[in-house]
Amino acid sequence: MNNLIKAAGHAIRVLDHPHADNTPCTMDKQQHGRCGRKAAHRMAGFSYIELLVATIILTLALIPALDGLSSGIQGSRLHEAHAMDFNHLTAKLEEVLAEPFTNLDAAALAAGDKDTPSSYSDSVTTADGRSLTRQVFLARYDGDNIDDSDPFTGGDAGLIWVKVQLAGTAHAVECLTSLSEP
Numbered sequence: 731m732n733n734l735i736k737a738a739g740h741a742i743r744v745l746d747h748p749h750a751d752n753t754p755c756t757m758d759k760q761q762h763g764r765c766g767r768k769a770a771h772r773m774a775g776f777s778y779i780e781l782l783v784a785t786i787i788l789t790l791a792l793i794p795a796l797d798g799l800s801s802g803i804q805g806s807r808l809h810e811a812h813a814m815d816f817n818h819l820t821a822k823l824e825e826v827l828a829e830p831f832t833n834l835d836a837a838a839l840a841a842g843d844k845d846t847p848s849s850y851s852d853s854v855t856t857a858d859g860r861s862l863t864r865q866v867f868l869a870r871y872d873g874d875n876i877d878d879s880d881p882f883t884g885g886d887a888g889l890i891w892v893k894v895q896l897a898g899t900a901h902a903v904e905c906l907t908s909l910s911e912p
Contacts, residue, residue: 814856815896819903822864823894826850831909834890838868844882844891863897871906 776784826834829850841848850866871891872881882891888909895902 811858811860812901814858815862815899815901816903818854818856818862818864819894819896819901822850822852822866823892823903823905826866826868826892826894827905827907831890831907834868834892834907835870835887835909838870838890841868844869844893865895865897867891867893867895873906 837848837850844867846867847865848868850868851864853861853863855861869882869891871886871889872884873886873889875881877884890907891904892907893902893904
């Protein structure tokens with residue numbers, strides 16, 4: 731059925747499929763999409779424009795995703811630095827708490843108040859080359875706090891407050907230690 735018929739002075743190729751009423755399709759190849767049937771000559775696949783549009787859409791969607799990924803990577807580096815700082819703080823706290831109570835009590839009295847760094851303060855260099863100053867604050871602590879609302883006035887002789895802080899930051903750990911009786 732692949733022949734030509736003459737209509738209105740033009741030669742029209744009859745395509746290989748009939749319409750619903752069994753009349754042959756008389757549309758040429760450019761108009762064939764209007765009859766609702768797929769052309770037999772049309773090949774399956776995507777056109778260049780469809781692939782170009784899909785590529786542009788994917789590219790536009792990947793840009794924010796990659797920005798989010800880079801933020802996550804930077805955040806993990808920052809978290810790693812904070813974790814390293816915390817490890818240095820807790821190591822110093824454990825070092826101070828391993829000292830005999832009499833030495834800590836003497837250093838607390840020598841410091842004078844809770845805002846003056848004690849002789850246990852030091853500096854350390856991290857694995858990534860940063861220099862950290864670990865300030866150690868010691869003070870006698872008023873455990874019952876009966877006399878006023880400040881736990882650092884009228885401190886008990888058997889209780890010491892210990893705080894280790896990185897100088898210039900808000901990173902700090904603190905605890906209480908007491909005189910252990912044998």
